[in-house]
Protein backbone atom coordinates (compact mmCIF):
# COMPACT_ATOMS: atom_id res chain seq x y z
CA UNK A 1 0.00 0.00 0.00
CA UNK A 2 1.29 3.48 -0.92
CA UNK A 3 1.24 6.62 1.22
CA UNK A 4 2.47 10.22 0.96
CA UNK A 5 5.25 11.66 3.08
CA UNK A 6 7.73 14.49 3.23
CA UNK A 7 11.18 13.15 2.58
CA UNK A 8 14.46 14.90 3.35
CA UNK A 9 17.29 13.84 1.06
CA UNK A 10 21.01 14.55 1.26
CA UNK A 11 22.96 15.26 -1.88
CA UNK A 12 26.55 16.41 -1.66
CA UNK A 13 25.92 17.91 1.83
CA UNK A 14 22.84 19.77 0.54
CA UNK A 15 19.47 18.85 2.05
CA UNK A 16 16.19 19.02 0.15
CA UNK A 17 12.61 18.42 1.19
CA UNK A 18 10.01 17.03 -1.19
CA UNK A 19 6.70 15.20 -1.01
CA UNK A 20 7.04 11.62 -2.24
CA UNK A 21 5.03 8.41 -2.44
CA UNK A 22 6.32 5.60 -0.25
CA UNK A 23 5.28 2.02 0.39
CA UNK A 24 4.03 0.89 3.82
CA UNK A 25 6.58 -1.95 3.65
CA UNK A 26 9.36 0.66 3.91
CA UNK A 27 8.28 1.56 7.49
CA UNK A 28 10.43 0.16 10.33
CA UNK A 29 9.75 -3.22 11.94
CA UNK A 30 7.82 -2.00 15.00
CA UNK A 31 4.67 -3.52 16.48
CA UNK A 32 2.05 -0.82 15.84
CA UNK A 33 0.91 0.74 12.54
CA UNK A 34 -0.89 4.07 12.89
CA UNK A 35 -2.82 6.10 10.30
CA UNK A 36 -1.71 9.65 11.09
CA UNK A 37 -4.53 12.20 11.16
CA UNK A 38 -2.53 15.19 12.44
CA UNK A 39 1.07 16.11 13.11
CA UNK A 40 2.67 19.43 14.03
CA UNK A 41 5.78 21.41 13.19
CA UNK A 42 8.39 21.80 15.92
CA UNK A 43 11.82 23.43 15.85
CA UNK A 44 13.48 20.02 16.11
CA UNK A 45 11.66 18.90 12.93
CA UNK A 46 13.19 21.83 11.10
CA UNK A 47 16.64 20.80 12.38
CA UNK A 48 16.03 17.24 11.13
CA UNK A 49 14.71 18.52 7.78
CA UNK A 50 17.76 20.73 7.28
CA UNK A 51 20.42 18.10 7.93
CA UNK A 52 21.28 18.57 11.61
CA UNK A 53 23.17 15.33 12.31
CA UNK A 54 22.68 15.77 16.06
CA UNK A 55 18.99 15.10 15.39
CA UNK A 56 19.03 12.78 12.35
CA UNK A 57 22.04 10.72 11.34
CA UNK A 58 20.93 9.13 8.09
CA UNK A 59 19.02 10.37 5.06
CA UNK A 60 16.65 9.97 3.20
CA UNK A 61 14.41 10.50 6.20
CA UNK A 62 10.84 11.53 7.07
CA UNK A 63 10.86 13.96 10.05
CA UNK A 64 7.92 14.62 12.40
CA UNK A 65 8.47 14.19 16.15
CA UNK A 66 4.76 14.00 16.93
CA UNK A 67 1.59 12.49 15.51
CA UNK A 68 -2.00 11.82 16.47
CA UNK A 69 -3.98 9.15 14.70
CA UNK A 70 -5.79 5.82 14.70
CA UNK A 71 -4.24 2.41 15.17
CA UNK A 72 -4.56 0.31 12.00
CA UNK A 73 -3.01 -2.88 13.39
CA UNK A 74 -0.82 -3.93 16.30
CA UNK A 75 0.89 -7.10 17.44
CA UNK A 76 1.34 -5.61 20.93
CA UNK A 77 -0.97 -6.11 23.91
CA UNK A 78 -1.53 -2.52 25.09
CA UNK A 79 -3.78 -1.18 22.30
CA UNK A 80 -6.21 -2.40 19.65
CA UNK A 81 -7.03 -1.33 16.11
CA UNK A 82 -9.32 1.70 16.08
CA UNK A 83 -7.79 3.26 19.22
CA UNK A 84 -7.16 7.00 18.95
CA UNK A 85 -3.61 7.68 20.08
CA UNK A 86 -0.84 10.27 20.43
CA UNK A 87 2.86 9.64 19.86
CA UNK A 88 5.58 12.15 20.76
CA UNK A 89 9.33 11.94 21.00
CA UNK A 90 11.59 9.01 21.79
CA UNK A 91 13.20 8.27 18.42
CA UNK A 92 10.21 9.16 16.26
CA UNK A 93 11.11 11.74 13.63
CA UNK A 94 14.78 11.54 14.57
CA UNK A 95 16.01 8.24 13.11
CA UNK A 96 12.59 6.54 12.92
CA UNK A 97 10.15 7.76 10.19
CA UNK A 98 7.95 10.42 11.74
CA UNK A 99 4.61 12.18 11.55
CA UNK A 100 5.35 14.01 8.28
CA UNK A 101 3.98 10.90 6.57
CA UNK A 102 0.44 9.49 6.40
CA UNK A 103 1.50 6.34 8.29
CA UNK A 104 3.96 5.61 11.12
CA UNK A 105 5.06 2.34 12.69
CA UNK A 106 6.27 2.59 16.30
CA UNK A 107 6.73 0.46 19.43
CA UNK A 108 3.63 0.41 21.65
CA UNK A 109 5.74 1.78 24.54
CA UNK A 110 5.90 5.17 22.75
CA UNK A 111 2.10 5.50 22.52
CA UNK A 112 -0.37 7.38 24.75
CA UNK A 113 -4.09 6.72 24.44
CA UNK A 114 -5.83 10.00 23.60
CA UNK A 115 -7.70 11.20 26.68
CA UNK A 116 -11.43 11.78 26.47
CA UNK A 117 -12.34 15.45 26.22
CA UNK A 118 -9.38 16.18 23.93
CA UNK A 119 -9.73 15.68 20.17
CA UNK A 120 -6.96 14.32 17.94
CA UNK A 121 -6.80 17.70 16.24
CA UNK A 122 -6.54 19.55 19.58
CA UNK A 123 -3.77 17.20 20.67
CA UNK A 124 -1.63 18.33 17.73
CA UNK A 125 -2.48 21.97 18.41
CA UNK A 126 -0.44 21.27 21.56
CA UNK A 127 1.98 18.83 19.89
CA UNK A 128 5.48 18.40 21.25
CA UNK A 129 5.84 22.15 21.88
CA UNK A 130 2.71 22.08 24.04
CA UNK A 131 3.75 18.91 25.81
CA UNK A 132 7.09 20.55 26.59
CA UNK A 133 5.36 23.65 27.95
CA UNK A 134 3.21 21.32 30.07
CA UNK A 135 6.26 19.42 31.34
CA UNK A 136 7.92 22.73 32.29
CA UNK A 137 4.80 23.87 34.13
CA UNK A 138 4.45 20.49 35.88
CA UNK A 139 8.04 20.76 37.13
CA UNK A 140 7.49 24.29 38.46
CA UNK A 141 4.25 23.34 40.21
CA UNK A 142 5.92 20.29 41.78
CA UNK A 143 8.62 22.69 43.03
CA UNK A 144 5.82 24.61 44.76
CA UNK A 145 5.50 27.68 42.52
CA UNK A 146 2.18 29.47 43.08
CA UNK A 147 0.56 32.54 41.45
CA UNK A 148 0.78 34.46 44.73
CA UNK A 149 4.60 34.09 44.70
CA UNK A 150 4.73 36.85 42.07
CA UNK A 151 5.46 37.55 38.44
CA UNK A 152 6.70 34.79 36.09
CA UNK A 153 8.29 35.10 32.63
CA UNK A 154 8.09 33.22 29.34
CA UNK A 155 10.88 33.73 26.77
CA UNK A 156 10.57 32.92 23.06
CA UNK A 157 6.94 33.64 23.79
CA UNK A 158 5.59 33.86 20.24
CA UNK A 159 7.06 30.44 19.39
CA UNK A 160 5.36 27.09 19.88
CA UNK A 161 6.63 26.32 23.39
CA UNK A 162 6.34 29.95 24.44
CA UNK A 163 2.80 30.64 23.33
CA UNK A 164 1.42 27.55 25.07
CA UNK A 165 3.46 28.30 28.20
CA UNK A 166 1.87 31.76 28.26
CA UNK A 167 -1.62 30.31 27.83
CA UNK A 168 -1.08 27.68 30.54
CA UNK A 169 0.39 30.12 33.07
CA UNK A 170 -2.51 32.47 32.38
CA UNK A 171 -5.06 29.65 32.78
CA UNK A 172 -3.61 28.85 36.21
CA UNK A 173 -3.78 32.48 37.35
CA UNK A 174 -0.12 33.53 37.08
CA UNK A 175 0.90 37.07 36.16
CA UNK A 176 3.08 36.63 33.08
CA UNK A 177 5.77 38.81 31.51
CA UNK A 178 6.27 37.91 27.85
CA UNK A 179 9.80 38.24 26.47
CA UNK A 180 9.80 38.53 22.69
CA UNK A 181 11.64 39.70 19.61
CA UNK A 182 8.31 40.46 17.94
CA UNK A 183 6.97 43.59 19.64
CA UNK A 184 4.40 43.89 16.83
CA UNK A 185 2.64 40.87 18.39
CA UNK A 186 1.74 42.84 21.53
CA UNK A 187 -1.99 42.59 20.78
CA UNK A 188 -1.90 38.79 20.46
CA UNK A 189 0.25 38.39 23.58
CA UNK A 190 -2.05 40.60 25.66
CA UNK A 191 -5.09 38.68 24.37
CA UNK A 192 -3.44 35.48 25.55
CA UNK A 193 -2.90 36.91 29.02
CA UNK A 194 0.52 38.63 29.04
CA UNK A 195 0.53 41.43 31.62
CA UNK A 196 3.87 42.91 30.51
CA UNK A 197 5.89 42.62 27.32
CA UNK A 198 9.68 43.01 27.17
CA UNK A 199 11.88 43.35 24.09
CA UNK A 200 14.28 40.42 24.15
CA UNK A 201 17.10 42.73 22.99
CA UNK A 202 17.10 44.25 26.50
CA UNK A 203 18.22 40.87 27.85
CA UNK A 204 20.25 39.53 24.93
CA UNK A 205 23.42 41.09 26.36
CA UNK A 206 26.56 39.90 28.15
CA UNK A 207 25.74 39.36 31.84
CA UNK A 208 24.39 42.73 33.00
CA UNK A 209 25.21 42.03 36.67
CA UNK A 210 25.64 38.81 38.72
CA UNK A 211 22.75 39.72 41.04
CA UNK A 212 20.03 41.88 39.54
CA UNK A 213 16.74 43.26 40.86
CA UNK A 214 14.69 40.20 42.00
CA UNK A 215 11.69 40.39 39.68
CA UNK A 216 10.60 36.86 38.79
CA UNK A 217 9.37 34.06 41.05
CA UNK A 218 9.78 31.68 38.13
CA UNK A 219 9.61 31.21 34.42
CA UNK A 220 9.76 29.04 31.34
CA UNK A 221 12.72 29.64 29.05
CA UNK A 222 12.70 28.42 25.44
CA UNK A 223 15.77 30.30 24.23
CA UNK A 224 18.82 29.75 26.48
CA UNK A 225 22.02 31.77 25.82
CA UNK A 226 22.48 35.33 27.08
CA UNK A 227 18.76 35.83 27.71
CA UNK A 228 18.55 32.92 30.16
CA UNK A 229 21.92 33.92 31.64
CA UNK A 230 20.46 37.30 32.62
CA UNK A 231 17.03 35.96 33.68
CA UNK A 232 18.72 33.63 36.17
CA UNK A 233 20.03 36.75 37.95
CA UNK A 234 16.63 38.49 37.99
CA UNK A 235 14.87 35.92 40.16
CA UNK A 236 13.47 36.32 43.66
CA UNK A 237 14.00 34.12 46.74
CA UNK A 238 13.30 30.36 46.16
CA UNK A 239 12.39 30.97 42.50
CA UNK A 240 12.39 28.23 39.87
CA UNK A 241 13.03 28.30 36.13
CA UNK A 242 12.34 25.45 33.69
CA UNK A 243 14.50 25.64 30.58
CA UNK A 244 14.04 23.65 27.41
CA UNK A 245 15.35 25.50 24.36
CA UNK A 246 18.44 26.89 22.70
CA UNK A 247 17.36 29.12 19.80
CA UNK A 248 19.19 32.02 21.50
CA UNK A 249 22.43 30.14 22.17
CA UNK A 250 23.90 26.97 23.64
CA UNK A 251 25.96 28.39 26.47
CA UNK A 252 25.00 29.69 29.86
CA UNK A 253 27.36 32.39 31.11
CA UNK A 254 25.67 33.39 34.34
CA UNK A 255 26.42 33.79 38.05
CA UNK A 256 26.32 31.42 41.00
CA UNK A 257 24.86 34.14 43.28
CA UNK A 258 21.14 33.54 42.53
CA UNK A 259 21.66 29.84 43.40
CA UNK A 260 23.51 30.36 46.67
CA UNK A 261 22.00 33.66 47.84
CA UNK A 262 18.41 33.23 46.67
CA UNK A 263 18.03 29.43 46.52
CA UNK A 264 17.17 29.46 42.81
CA UNK A 265 16.34 26.11 41.14
CA UNK A 266 16.99 25.68 37.43
CA UNK A 267 15.26 22.63 35.91
CA UNK A 268 16.07 21.13 32.52
CA UNK A 269 13.25 19.60 30.51
CA UNK A 270 13.66 16.88 27.87
CA UNK A 271 10.23 16.07 26.51
CA UNK A 272 11.36 13.37 24.05
CA UNK A 273 12.72 11.00 26.70
CA UNK A 274 10.25 11.84 29.47
CA UNK A 275 8.69 8.76 31.03
CA UNK A 276 5.52 7.66 29.26
CA UNK A 277 3.52 7.95 32.51
CA UNK A 278 4.66 11.57 32.90
CA UNK A 279 3.56 12.29 29.32
CA UNK A 280 0.18 10.62 30.05
CA UNK A 281 -0.25 12.83 33.12
CA UNK A 282 0.35 16.02 31.11
CA UNK A 283 -1.99 14.93 28.26
CA UNK A 284 -4.63 14.16 30.88
CA UNK A 285 -4.17 17.66 32.33
CA UNK A 286 -4.64 19.16 28.85
CA UNK A 287 -7.99 17.38 28.72
CA UNK A 288 -9.10 18.52 32.18
CA UNK A 289 -7.77 21.15 34.59
CA UNK A 290 -5.35 22.66 32.05
CA UNK A 291 -7.84 22.57 29.17
CA UNK A 292 -7.22 25.54 26.84
CA UNK A 293 -10.49 26.39 25.17
CA UNK A 294 -8.69 28.81 22.81
CA UNK A 295 -6.01 26.34 21.71
CA UNK A 296 -7.39 26.10 18.16
CA UNK A 297 -7.73 29.85 17.63
CA UNK A 298 -4.09 30.60 16.95
CA UNK A 299 -3.18 27.54 14.91
CA UNK A 300 -2.01 27.62 11.33
CA UNK A 301 -3.48 24.56 9.59
CA UNK A 302 -1.53 23.33 6.59
CA UNK A 303 -1.32 20.37 4.22
CA UNK A 304 1.75 18.19 3.71
CA UNK A 305 2.54 20.10 0.50
CA UNK A 306 2.89 23.39 2.42
CA UNK A 307 5.38 22.00 4.95
CA UNK A 308 8.69 22.86 3.19
CA UNK A 309 7.84 26.59 3.26
CA UNK A 310 6.84 26.45 6.95
CA UNK A 311 10.06 24.59 7.81
CA UNK A 312 12.10 27.46 6.34
CA UNK A 313 10.10 29.96 8.41
CA UNK A 314 10.60 28.21 11.76
CA UNK A 315 14.34 27.96 11.06
CA UNK A 316 14.44 31.74 10.63
CA UNK A 317 12.53 32.28 13.94
CA UNK A 318 9.62 33.77 12.00
CA UNK A 319 6.81 31.41 13.07
CA UNK A 320 4.11 32.74 15.35
CA UNK A 321 2.40 30.07 17.42
CA UNK A 322 1.78 26.56 16.21
CA UNK A 323 1.60 24.91 12.78
CA UNK A 324 -0.57 21.77 12.45
CA UNK A 325 -0.49 19.38 9.51
CA UNK A 326 -3.82 17.70 8.70
CA UNK A 327 -4.13 14.55 6.57
CA UNK A 328 -7.29 13.23 4.85
Ligand SMILES: NC(=O)c1ccc[n+]([C@@H]2O[C@H](COP(=O)([O-])OP(=O)(O)OC[C@H]3O[C@@H](n4cnc5c(N)ncnc54)[C@H](OP(=O)(O)O)[C@@H]3O)[C@@H](O)[C@H]2O)c1
Pocket residue numbers: 041042043044128129132155156157158159160161162179180181182200222223227243244245246247248249269270271272314316317318319320321
Ligand atom coordinates in the same frame (compact mmCIF):
# COMPACT_ATOMS: atom_id res chain seq x y z
N1 LIG B 1 13.81 20.23 25.61
C1 LIG B 1 12.75 19.80 24.98
O1 LIG B 1 12.17 18.77 25.28
C2 LIG B 1 12.21 20.64 23.86
C3 LIG B 1 10.96 20.37 23.29
C4 LIG B 1 10.46 21.25 22.32
C5 LIG B 1 11.22 22.34 21.91
N2 LIG B 1 12.46 22.51 22.45
C6 LIG B 1 13.29 23.64 22.06
O2 LIG B 1 12.66 24.83 22.49
C7 LIG B 1 12.99 25.88 21.59
C8 LIG B 1 11.71 26.51 21.10
O3 LIG B 1 11.00 25.56 20.31
P1 LIG B 1 9.69 26.00 19.53
O4 LIG B 1 9.15 24.80 18.89
O5 LIG B 1 8.86 26.84 20.39
O6 LIG B 1 10.38 26.94 18.39
P2 LIG B 1 9.76 28.19 17.65
O7 LIG B 1 8.32 28.01 17.42
O8 LIG B 1 10.67 28.48 16.51
O9 LIG B 1 9.93 29.36 18.74
C9 LIG B 1 11.15 29.88 19.13
C10 LIG B 1 10.95 31.34 19.50
O10 LIG B 1 12.16 31.83 20.09
C11 LIG B 1 12.36 33.18 19.75
N3 LIG B 1 13.65 33.30 19.04
C12 LIG B 1 13.93 32.98 17.76
N4 LIG B 1 15.22 33.23 17.47
C13 LIG B 1 15.76 33.71 18.61
C14 LIG B 1 17.05 34.17 18.96
N5 LIG B 1 18.05 34.19 18.09
N6 LIG B 1 17.26 34.60 20.23
C15 LIG B 1 16.27 34.59 21.14
N7 LIG B 1 15.00 34.17 20.85
C16 LIG B 1 14.76 33.74 19.61
C17 LIG B 1 11.20 33.58 18.85
O11 LIG B 1 10.19 34.11 19.70
P3 LIG B 1 10.08 35.68 20.01
O12 LIG B 1 10.23 36.37 18.69
O13 LIG B 1 8.75 35.83 20.65
O14 LIG B 1 11.23 36.03 20.93
C18 LIG B 1 10.72 32.25 18.31
O15 LIG B 1 9.38 32.31 17.91
C19 LIG B 1 13.86 25.26 20.51
O16 LIG B 1 15.22 25.44 20.85
C20 LIG B 1 13.51 23.79 20.57
O17 LIG B 1 14.54 22.96 20.09
C21 LIG B 1 12.95 21.69 23.40
